[in-house]
Amino acid sequence: MKAAVVNTFGSPLEIVELDKPHPQAGQVLVRLETCGLCHTDIHAAQGDWPVKPALPAVPGHEGIGIVEELGAGVSDRHLGDRVAIAWLGEACGQCRYCIDGRETLCESQRNSGYSVHGAFAEYAVASSKYVVAVPDGISPIEAAPLSCAGVTTYKALKVAKVTPTERVGIFGIGGLGHLAVQYARIMGGTVVAVDIEQAKLDLAAELGAEQLVNAAEVDPVEAIQSAGGLDVAVVLAASPRVFEQAFNSLRRGGRLLCVALPAETTMSISIFDTVLKGISIIGSIVGTRQDLVEVFSLHAAGRTRVVAETRVLGQVNEAMAEVLSGKVAARLVFQF
Numbered sequence: 001m002k003a004a005v006v007n008t009f010g011s012p013l014e015i016v017e018l019d020k021p022h023p024q025a026g027q028v029l030v031r032l033e034t035c036g037l038c039h040t041d042i043h044a045a046q047g048d049w050p051v052k053p054a055l056p057a058v059p060g061h062e063g064i065g066i067v068e069e070l071g072a073g074v075s076d077r078h079l080g081d082r083v084a085i086a087w088l089g090e091a092c093g094q095c096r097y098c099i100d101g102r103e104t105l106c107e108s109q110r111n112s113g114y115s116v117h118g119a120f121a122e123y124a125v126a127s128s129k130y131v132v133a134v135p136d137g138i139s140p141i142e143a144a145p146l147s148c149a150g151v152t153t154y155k156a157l158k159v160a161k162v163t164p165t166e167r168v169g170i171f172g173i174g175g176l177g178h179l180a181v182q183y184a185r186i187m188g189g190t191v192v193a194v195d196i197e198q199a200k201l202d203l204a205a206e207l208g209a210e211q212l213v214n215a216a217e218v219d220p221v222e223a224i225q226s227a228g229g230l231d232v233a234v235v236l237a238a239s240p241r242v243f244e245q246a247f248n249s250l251r252r253g254g255r256l257l258c259v260a261l262p263a264e265t266t267m268s269i270s271i272f273d274t275v276l277k278g279i280s281i282i283g284s285i286v287g288t289r290q291d292l293v294e295v296f297s298l299h300a301a302g303r304t305r306v307v308a309e310t311r312v313l314g315q316v317n318e319a320m321a322e323v324l325s326g327k328v329a330a331r332l333v334f335q336f
Contacts, residue, residue: 003121004316006057009047012317013059013120021117021125023071028128030085035119036062036144036308037332038175039238040087040261042320044114048263053114061087061112062147062333063119064140067131074128082140083131084147084296085112085119087286090127103288104155120313122336132292135300142299142306145175145331148286150295150304153180153234155287156257157187160232164188169230170209171220171246172237172260173200175331180234181207182304192230194220194245195237197326203307215245224249236260243267247279255280310335 001020004013023029041059043049053059063085067077077083091098091106098106112118112126134143153176162168168189170180177195184191185208193204196216205212213223224230229251235243238260247256247269256279273279287295298304307330311319319332 001122002313003058004313006045006053006055006059008055009045009052013045015314015316018121020123023069023074023125025072026074026128027071027125028067028074028077028083028131029069030063030065030083030124030126030131031068032063032065032119032122032124032336033140034064034144034336035060035334036148036175037311037319037323037334038062038148039323040148041113041120042323043261043263045320046263049261050265057114058117058121059113060118060120060124061085061114062144062149063112063124064134064143064147065119065124068123071128077128077131082134084134084143084292085124085126085131086147086151086292087111087113088130088289089116090130101288101290104285120316120334130289132289132296135296137300138296141308141310141333141335143296144333145179145306145308146295146299147292149176149331150179150299150306151287151292152176152259152284153236154183154295155291156180156234156259156284157183157232158291159282159284160234160255160257162187162189162232165190166231167192167228167251169194169224169233169246169249170204171233171235171242173204174236174328176236176259178203178207178307178330179304180236181209184234186298186303189232192224192227194224199329203329207305220245221248230254232257234259238262240264240267244269247281250277250279252277253279255282258283307331308333
């Protein structure tokens with residue numbers, strides 16, 4: 001099978017031929033139809049984060065495909081099922097976090113495309129219990145971004161406990177941000193979109209954002225505070241400076257949702273303002289299987305719109321460069 005492989009951090013991925021894997025007990029073999037390109041895949045290929053994937057590595061955690069083979073003991077999936085291979089490849093199922101519905105905090109979890117080979121390949125094996133069924137009517141091209149970009153932002157807004165009429169700032173309108181705008185609207189929020197690309201802000205307006213802030217042209221904190229500030233700020237841009245701007249844009253009692261993971265891992269905020277203004281700083285890491293079920297259900301019901309462009313796997317390095325340029329409207333999806 002053809003796969004895109006990271007052999008050396010910081011070097012271009014190599015398109016190579018690998019043996020088609022076979023599912024072990026509890027696993028399924030998935031023939032990939034699509035896989036979205038997430039900024040996390042770029043961080044993995046660059047070795048940006050403190051915990052790095054073991055090399056060689058096959059990235060990819062927005063994989064959509066058809067189950068072609070069942071491992072021993074698998075009874076919860078069937079041949080021909082269309083499933084999503086998401087970031088949460090597997091968890092222990094027994095710790096306090098798995099039991100109380102916070103499985104993405106499991107300390108024994110394995111992550112697709114990071115700690116196990118992912119979906120930048122024509123075939124992948126995955127745990128039958130952790131793949132998620134894709135409902136009929138959702139195309140593989142749309143399902144791929146929903147499997148990470150969608151579920152990550154949906155989860156963050158659930159954690160934020162957005163209530164109707166609250167002002168919700170989305171910092172970074174792209175693959176994640178264009179979906180975050182829609183989920184915030186579904187939850188009743190008034191959306192403020194922040195980016196440095198006018199085309200992305202125009203897309204946010206199409207999707208229901210009511211205030212647009214071009215941070216390349218104005219001071220975003222001043223622009224937002226002059227309009228009343230934010231109750232919730234969701235940071236999807238991989239820059240500590242943006243986290244700081246989002247924090248300073250909050251009203252009293254506001255919540256800062258930290259989602260993006262910059263290579264620079266620290267931000268500078270005022271302890272004084274945090275205490276006196278009653279600000280909450282919340283980390284949100286992807287979403288659970290149930291969150292993804294809900295994301296798929298909303299899309300199947302026609303409540304969300306996915307903006308994506310397709311590429312082929314041989315364009316993986318060019319596609320990563322496109323994402324880093326900041327010019328991609330929303331999501332790039334590899335189509336097999």
